[in-house]
Amino acid sequence: MTRPEVPSGSLFGAANLPYGVYSVDGAAPRVATRYGDHVVDLALLLGDDVFAAPSLNPFLAQGHDRWVAVRAAIRDALEDDVPEAALHDHDAVTLHLPFEVADYVDFYASEHHAANLGRLFRPDAADPLQPNWKHLPVGYHGRSASIVVSGTDIVRPQGQRLPAAGARGGTPVPEFGPSQRLDLEAELGFVVGTGSAAGEPIPVADAERHLFGVVLFNDWSARDLQAWEYVPLGPMLGKSFASTVSPWVVPLPALDAARVATPVQDPPVLPYLAMPQPWGLDVEVEVVWNDEVVSRPPYAAMYWSPAQMLAHLTANGAPTRPGDLFASGTVSGPARTERGALIELTWDGADPLVLDGVPRTYLEDGDEVVLRATAPATDGGRLGLGEARGRILPAR
Structure with a gap:
């Protein structure tokens, strides 16, 4: 377990927390957030398999109240120790199209x-x-x-x-x-x-x-x-x-x-x-x-x-x-x-x-x-x- 640090002036601090899809070492793509220079696996951070999917679409379909709750949960989880397996260097991952574009x-x-x-x-x-x-x-x-x-x-x-x-x-x-x-x-x-x-x-x-x-x-x-x-x-x-x-x-x-x-x-x-x-x-x-x-x-x-x-x-x-x-x-x-x-x-x-x-x-x-x-x-x-x-x- 480790607590990720965010460089001063980072554009990807706790006020941002965007969603994306990443893969590493040939593994299947999964949903993550970016926190400073880290890509954080959300399935491992939150223990929620909806983020083990290769796109954001299953999470999108859960609706506004769920989005609000998850955003708060991510912020709380990042203030504590994070499983090391959930953390990846931003420059060491491959980023994918984050959602399946319907129309x-x-x-x-x-x-x-x-x-x-x-x-x-x-x-x-x-x-x-x-x-x-x-x-x-x-x-x-x-x-x-x-x-x-x-x-x-x-x-x-x-x-x-x-x-x-x-x-x-x-x-x-x-x-x-x-x-x-x-x-x-x-x-x-x-x-x-x-x-x-x-x-x-x-x-x-x-x-x-x-x-x-x-x-x-x-x-x-x-x-x-x-x-x-x-x-x-x-x-x-x-x-x-x-x-x-x-x-x-x-x-x-x-x-x-x-x-x-x-x-x-x-x-x-x-x-x-x-x-x-x-x-x-x-x-x-x-x-x-x-x-x-x-x-x-x-x-x-x-x-x-x-x-x-x-x-x-x-x-x-x-x-x-x-x-x-x-x-x-x-x-x-x-x-x-x-x-x-x-x-x-x-x-x-x-x-x-x-x-x-x-x-x-x-x-x-x-x-x-x-x-x-x-x-x-x-x-x-x-x-x-x-x-x-x-x-x-x-x-x-």
């Missing part, structure tokens, strides 16, 4: 991001936002099987795209090939713990009883594929090839000190989206491209709240399940240094970034992108959301 929806919740793209693609429009944007959280359904854990390589996608000339005799003629405008999108993802039955919407007031926690999320995007295919039904091959999540799910209560009001929602939303005070999160995201920080998007600037996104997702009676995931859409702020995608940072290639002395617009083979994030913690310090890391491989 996945990606939203478009940043007014700054949506307005920037509107200015790019509809420069003559009186309003860069579409008429529906401030009335509902716009989103689309993605492919849950394409979500991968941090550290997984990303193969450059292929699909139809318009060549540089774009048209022959005034008629668009596409070609098939690797994406030439491969992008990143810095986002947060929200993990649904307990689901809802078909025909039973989740009210905004009840959303927190269904939301388990938060992950970092990189929605890799092939802009040239997306631009050709998205009319009239939206993204498909330009988005469905891969999205990267961080290996640690930060429980929603750990982010209580990070809660902030959303920007003023004007015009007023419809009653099913109305909240006395819609809340967002003061999460500071960092985008690192080939070891260079290129942006620091502020999640606090997001227009639509997580509760509103979940309420809208289920407003038509769509069912949800433990392990459902919805992402926020690109996180962007008002400044150029706060934009969460290269299409905004480089204004679709017209204003390149200089990276290691070289002008750059979109991702090249061999590039590595890392998302990191921190937030205020309930103990007065800061907590970490880990990282979402991916390296681009050539198309196959």
Whole structure:
């Protein structure tokens, strides 16, 4: 038995205690928490076999009251001696996708991001936002099987795209090939713990009883594929090839000190989206491209709240399940240094970034992108959301 120590200033102290899935020495994956530089096996720490599973889903299905009780039990157990078999060095384990993704929806919740793209693609429009944007959280359904854990390589996608000339005799003629405008999108993802039955919407007031926690999320995007295919039904091959999540799910209560009001929602939303005070999160995201920080998007600037996104997702009676995931859409702020995608940072290639002395617009083979994030913690310090890391491989 031993009592694990947490280094001063650690982003993974007792105020955080995220959930993940690890394996070591070829053993089967199991659920753990991160405590300082330790990965702590929860089945051994708490004597509960629900954490001997290879994903969080059985625990997610146990519901909000159980999540609260377990979080308190973990904190109590870590204040005492811990079985040595439960402790592993963080750098000595393999981290896995922490939950089985049941369904996945990606939203478009940043007014700054949506307005920037509107200015790019509809420069003559009186309003860069579409008429529906401030009335509902716009989103689309993605492919849950394409979500991968941090550290997984990303193969450059292929699909139809318009060549540089774009048209022959005034008629668009596409070609098939690797994406030439491969992008990143810095986002947060929200993990649904307990689901809802078909025909039973989740009210905004009840959303927190269904939301388990938060992950970092990189929605890799092939802009040239997306631009050709998205009319009239939206993204498909330009988005469905891969999205990267961080290996640690930060429980929603750990982010209580990070809660902030959303920007003023004007015009007023419809009653099913109305909240006395819609809340967002003061999460500071960092985008690192080939070891260079290129942006620091502020999640606090997001227009639509997580509760509103979940309420809208289920407003038509769509069912949800433990392990459902919805992402926020690109996180962007008002400044150029706060934009969460290269299409905004480089204004679709017209204003390149200089990276290691070289002008750059979109991702090249061999590039590595890392998302990191921190937030205020309930103990007065800061907590970490880990990282979402991916390296681009050539198309196959």
